[in-house]
Every structure is written in structure tokens, then in C-alpha cells.
Amino acid sequence: MPKRILIVEDYEVIRNSFFLILEDMGYMVETAETGEKAIAMAKEKKYDLIFLDLKMPGLNGVETLRELRKIDKDVPVYIITAFYDEFYDELRRAHKEGIDFELMKKPIRGEQLATVVKGILGSESG
Amino acid sequence: MFEIKLYLTGQRKRSKKVIEDLEAFLEAECKGQYALEIIDVLEKPRLAEDAGILATPTVIKTAPSPKATVIGDLSNKEKVLAALGIER
Numbered sequence: 001m002p003k004r005i006l007i008v009e010d011y012e013v014i015r016n017s018f019f020l021i022l023e024d025m026g027y028m029v030e031t032a033e034t035g036e037k038a039i040a041m042a043k044e045k046k047y048d049l050i051f052l053d054l055k056m057p058g059l060n061g062v063e064t065l066r067e068l069r070k071i072d073k074d075v076p077v078y079i080i081t082a083f084y085d086e087f088y089d090e091l092r093r094a095h096k097e098g099i100d101f102e103l104m105k106k107p108i109r110g111e112q113l114a115t116v117v118k119g120i121l122g123s124e125s126g
Numbered sequence: 127m128f129e130i131k132l133y134l135t136g137q138r139k140r141s142k143k144v145i146e147d148l149e150a151f152l153e154a155e156c157k158g159q160y161a162l163e164i165i166d167v168l169e170k171p172r173l174a175e176d177a178g179i180l181a182t183p184t185v186i187k188t189a190p191s192p193k194a195t196v197i198g199d200l201s202n203k204e205k206v207l208a209a210l211g212i213e214r
Contacts, residue, residue, distance in 0.1 A: 082175075
């Protein structure tokens with residue numbers, strides 16, 4: 001059974017490019033353009049990996065992460081963000097609260113994304 | 127002497143497990159002939175940016191050449207050591 005990945009990203013171009021790259025690798029990929037939608041989807045299905053943009057209108061990445069962790073404490077969640085200190089106060093607060101997440105850099109090229117996902121999930125066939 | 131850098135997010139339970147596992151792998155295979163540097167990307171994101179890190183956790187062997195990198199799941203000892211070029 002292919003691994004299931006959820007992409008939470010408000011910027012359509014990025015969302016679509018992630019979708020195409022990961023689907024082409026054989027993963028089952030779903031997308032959400034808002035944190036609210038991602039939370040609703042996570043309540044319905046179990047994911048093997050979630051990519052979550054940090055800066056989104058409405059619920060931002062950290063707020064969405066807090067809600068996702070109430071649903072699934074174990075799914076790997078990768079916050080997508082530039083590696084710049086100015087974005088990190090809220091992430092540090094969440095971490096101190098005991099909320100688990102990993103980080104993936106933004107921007108990221110297609111082949112880099114593929115490398116990261118292979119490292120996290122291994123074979124797309126599960 | 128193997129020079130290893132580990133980039134991870136935070137210093138809580140999951141990261142501590144990654145560190146413990148990696149140190150155990152290295153101690154068993156390198157017999158103390160290694161230097162491990164740990165970089166918390168949450169505290170020092172700029173170091174990760176400068177090193178070209180894509181995601182956490184990432185472990186990089188910077189010496190001896192060639193440079194080698196493992197991203198993501200670091201729980202498989204054989205896979206990590208083989209990828210870093212640290213073989214028995």
C-alpha cells in the first residue's frame with residue numbers, strides 16, 4: 001500500500017508542484033490550501049507524512065500543527081520554512097510546549113524534495 | 127578520524143533518541159575515532175542554511191572525504207553507516 005502524504009500549503013504553485021513530484025514517485029498525495037482544511041482531512045484519514053507551510057493565512061503552520069497533534073501525535077510533520085531566525089519564535093514556543101515537528105527548508109527544488117521524502121519514508125510502496 | 131555533524135530540530139525526546147542511536151552506532155564502529163557536532167536548527171537555523179541542509183534530521187560526514195549525507199530516518203544502523211561510508 002503506497003504511503004499517504006498530506007501537503008498543507010496555501011500557495012497553489014508550490015502545492016501543485018509538490019503534488020506532481022510526490023505522486024510521480026508513487027505516493028498517495030493529498031493537498032490542503034488551509035490549516036482548517038488540513039485538520040478536517042486529518043480527522044478523516046491517517047497520513048504517513050505531513051508537509052505543513054509555516055506562513056499561511058487563517059490558521060498558520062504552528063496553530064495548525066497544534067491541532068494536528070491532538071489528532072495524531074506520531075505522524076511525522078515537516079514544517080516548511082526558510083532557515084531564518086526571524087521566523088522561529090513561534091516554532092520555539094511550540095517546541096517548548098512539547099509539540100513534535102521537523103523542519104524542511106523553503107524554497108526546495110523538486111529533486112531535493114524527492115531526496116528528503118525518500119529519506120523519511122523509504123520506498124513509496126510502503 | 128571521522129567528523130560528523132548532526133542537524134536536528136530541538137533537544138527533546140525524539141532528538142535525544144536520534145543522538146543516542148547515532149552515538150551508539152559511531153562508538154561501535156569508529157571506536158572513539160570520531161568527532162560528533164550537534165546543531166539544533168531551531169536555535170541556529172542560519173548554520174543549517176549555510177550548510178545546505180534540506181531537512182531535519184540530517185547527518186553529514188565531513189571527513190574523511192568524500193562528504194556523505196543521510197536525511198530523515200536515522201534509525202537503521204546499517205543504512206546510516208553504509209551511507210556515510212563508515213563500514214566494518
